[in-house]
Amino acid sequence: xxxxxxxxxxxxxxxxxxxxxxxxxxxxxxxxxxxxxxxxxxxxxxxxxxxxxxxxxxxxxxxxxxxxxxxxxxxxxxxxxxxxxxxxxxxxxxxxxxxxxxxxxxxxxxxxxxxxxxxxxxxxxxxxxxxxxxxxxxxxxxxxxxxxxxxxxxxxxxxxxxxxxxxxxxxxxxxxxxxxxxxxxxxxxxxxxxxxxxxxxxxxxxxxxxxxxxxxxxxxxxxxxxxxxxxxxxxxxxxxxxxxxxxxxxxxxxxxxxxxxxxxxxxxxxxxxxxxxxxxxxxxxxxxxxxxxxxxxxxxxxxxxxxxxxxxxxxxxxxxxxxxxxxxxxxxxxxxxxxxxxxxxxxxxxxxxxxxxxxxxxxxxxxxxxxxxxxxxxxxxxxxxxxxxxxxxxxxxxxxxxxxxxxxxxxxxxxxxxxxxxxxxxxxxxxxxxxxxxxxxxxxxxxxxxxxxxxxxxxxxxxxxxxxxxxxxxxxxxxxxxxxxxxxxxxxxxxxxxxxxxxxxxxxxxxxxxxxxxxxxxxxxxxxxxxxxxxxxxxxxxxxxxxxxxxxxxxxxxx
Numbered sequence: 001x002x003x004x005x006x007x008x009x010x011x012x013x014x015x016x017x018x019x020x021x022x023x024x025x026x027x028x029x030x031x032x033x034x035x036x037x038x039x040x041x042x043x044x045x046x047x048x049x050x051x052x053x054x055x056x057x058x059x060x061x062x063x064x065x066x067x068x069x070x071x072x073x074x075x076x077x078x079x080x081x082x083x084x085x086x087x088x089x090x091x092x093x094x095x096x097x098x099x100x101x102x103x104x105x106x107x108x109x110x111x112x113x114x115x116x117x118x119x120x121x122x123x124x125x126x127x128x129x130x131x132x133x134x135x136x137x138x139x140x141x142x143x144x145x146x147x148x149x150x151x152x153x154x155x156x157x158x159x160x161x162x163x164x165x166x167x168x169x170x171x172x173x174x175x176x177x178x179x180x181x182x183x184x185x186x187x188x189x190x191x192x193x194x195x196x197x198x199x200x201x202x203x204x205x206x207x208x209x210x211x212x213x214x215x216x217x218x219x220x221x222x223x224x225x226x227x228x229x230x231x232x233x234x235x236x237x238x239x240x241x242x243x244x245x246x247x248x249x250x251x252x253x254x255x256x257x258x259x260x261x262x263x264x265x266x267x268x269x270x271x272x273x274x275x276x277x278x279x280x281x282x283x284x285x286x287x288x289x290x291x292x293x294x295x296x297x298x299x300x301x302x303x304x305x306x307x308x309x310x311x312x313x314x315x316x317x318x319x320x321x322x323x324x325x326x327x328x329x330x331x332x333x334x335x336x337x338x339x340x341x342x343x344x345x346x347x348x349x350x351x352x353x354x355x356x357x358x359x360x361x362x363x364x365x366x367x368x369x370x371x372x373x374x375x376x377x378x379x380x381x382x383x384x385x386x387x388x389x390x391x392x393x394x395x396x397x398x399x400x401x402x403x404x405x406x407x408x409x410x411x412x413x414x415x416x417x418x419x420x421x422x423x424x425x426x427x428x429x430x431x432x433x434x435x436x437x438x439x440x441x442x443x444x445x446x447x448x449x450x451x452x453x454x455x456x457x458x459x460x461x462x463x464x465x466x467x468x469x470x471x472x473x474x475x476x477x478x479x480x481x482x483x484x485x486x487x488x489x490x491x492x493x494x495x496x497x498x499x500x501x502x503x504x505x506x507x508x509x510x511x512x513x514x515x516x517x518x519x520x521x522x523x524x525x526x527x528x529x530x531x532x533x534x535x536x537x538x539x540x541x542x543x544x545x546x547x548x549x550x551x552x553x554x555x556x557x558x559x
Contacts, residue, residue: 051255056193060201062249063187067208069215069242070151071184074124074177076216077117078367079392082385083223084113087232089161089169104381105372107498111491114368116170118490120177121364125484127181128477139257140186144250147182150175151243159236172236183246184209189258203403210399210453217392329465330414330531336468343467343475348530351523352466356459356483358516359426363452365490365512366433367395369497373505377436387441391449398449406454410461416528418458423520425451430513434506 051059084090085105090113094106105113135143154175161168184205191201219235326332335343343349366373370391375384410418425447432444463476493508501507 051193055253059254060190060193060204062253063190064204064208066242066246066249067184067187067205068212070147070212070246071180071209072124072212073215074117074120074173074180075367075395076213076392077120078370078388078395079213079220080216081113081117081371082388083220083232084169085109086228089113110372110498111494114494115491116173117368118364118487119170120173122484122487123174123177124181125360125480125487127178128185128480131181131185132477134182135186135258139255140189141250141254141256143182143186144246144254147179147186148243148246148250150179150182151246152240154179155236155239155243159233162233179243180212189255192258203407206453206457207400207403210403211396213399214393214396217396220392326465328412328414330416330535331462331527332465333468334466334530334534338471340467340471340474343471344478347526348466349475349479351519351526352459352462353479353482354519355516355523356479357486358512358519359422359455360483361487361489361493362426362430362512362516363448363455364487365493366448368490369494369505372503373433373509374441376503376505377434378438378441379436383438387438387445390442391445394445394449395452398446399453402450402453406457409454410458414531415462415465416524416531419462419520419524419527422451422455422458423517423524425454426516426520427513430509430516434509434513 090109091099091106093108093112098106131143134146154172154177156172157164157168157175158172161172187205188202190205194201219230222230223235335346335348371384371388373384374387375381378384378387409421413421429444429447429451432440432447459479460476463479464472467475493512497503497505497508
C-alpha cells in the first residue's frame, strides 16, 4: 500500500487576494476515472467548523485507532508466515519424499504461501481504483462501511479456511487486503478537521498504517507463548471486533461527507455573491426580502468568522511555506493543466511507472522471502529466523520513526535529489542483500524499513508535484495499479530461484538490483534535465516580464 502524500494546504494556492477560477477551489479527487464518466449528483462537502472541537478530536483519535488495526495488516506477512507453516497450511502440497526429509517447507508450499501474499499486495494497490471512485461519489462513511464488511469476510474466511471446500486462506487474505484501503484512504479527509494541524494528523494516520503490520507479530508472540493453543482460528474470530468497531464508528460518529479542504473554505469565505440567491426573485414583499437577506448575511458572517478561526492566523505564513516548497522541488507544475490522457503519454509518467513497478516488486518480494533468503545466505536456519524476527519488529517501527524525516527530505530538497537518493539507497540494499554476513543482514533490514516509507511517499509526492491535484487520482492510481499487477511476477521469481538456481536467491536479487539501477538512473537523469530546463524557462520569462515593465516606465519619463 502506498501513502498519498499531499499537503493539505496545497489547495490554498492562488486563492488569496483574488477571485480565482472555480477549478482552483476543487478538492483533490481520489477518483481515478471521475472525468471519464457522466457526472453524478454529489453531496456538498461540510466545513469542519460546523462540528464541535471535541467531536472532531474524537473522530481523529478513533480514525487513528482503527487504521492501526486494519489499514495494512497484510504487510505483516513475514510475521504470520511461520505460524501458518507450523499449522501445516498447504503442507498437503508437499511430496512424500519432501515430507520424509523433514523439511520445514517444501517448494510448492512455499510458492502457495507467497502467492497468498502476492495476491493481497496486488489487490491492495489495484484497489485504489474502486476506492477512489466510491469515495468521491458516496463519501467516506460508505467507503468505511464497505471496508468493515470486507474485513469481516476476510477474517471469517481465514478463521475457517481449513474447513472450507475451497482455498479460504488466499481468499481470506485477499479480503483483508481489500478492506484496508477502503478504511485507510477514507480517513485522509480527517486531516481537514484541524487545517492548521493537518500535517500532524496525516502523520498519525500514516504511522497507524505502518504500525498495523505489527498486529501479526503480536499474534505470533502469543501463539508461541501459548504453545499453539491460541491458534489462527481463535485470533481471527477475536479480530472480528475490529470491523464491528469500524462499522459502529462510521454509523454514529464519522461524517457522511468529507470535510472541506482549506481551498474550499477560503472560497466559501471569499464568496462575492453578497448574500443574493436566484430564489430571491420569487419574494415579492420587500420587507420579507430584506429580512431574508439580513439573516443570510448574518449566517455568512458567522461562517466566515468560524472559518477564520479554524484556519488560524498562520494561514498566510503556511501559504508562503508551500510556495517555497514548490520552488525547491524543481519540477512543480511540469504537467499541470493537461488532461490525464496527455500526461500519461509523456516520459514523466512512464519513467516513474517503470521505476515503481521494479521497486514495488523488489519490496514485496523481500517481505515474502526474507527467511528462506537468509537461510541460504547465512547457512543457518536459526540465524535466518533471528533476522526474520528483527525484521518483524523493525518494519512497523521504521515506518513510524521515519515519518518526520521523510517529510523533511521531501519538503527541503529537489525532486531529482529525492529520486537520486531513492536509487542510491535501493542500490545499497541490493548489495547488502547478497552478502552472506549477519552484519550485512542487520544493515539491510535497517535500510529497508527506512527506505520503504520514503519510497512510497516520494512516488505520491512526485505525482502531486508533476501531474497536479486535479488528475492525481487518475494518474497516480494508474501508476500504482500497473505496479500492483506486475507484482504477480513474484511467482515467476520464486520459480526461478527454486527451479533454476536451486534455492540460491543471489542471481534473482542481482537481476532486480541491476534492473532497478538502470531504470532509476534513467528517471533521475530525465528529471534532472527537465528541472534545469524548467528553471531556465522560468528565468527567461522573468527577464521578459522585467523588460516589459521597464518600457512603459521609460515612456512616462520622457513625456
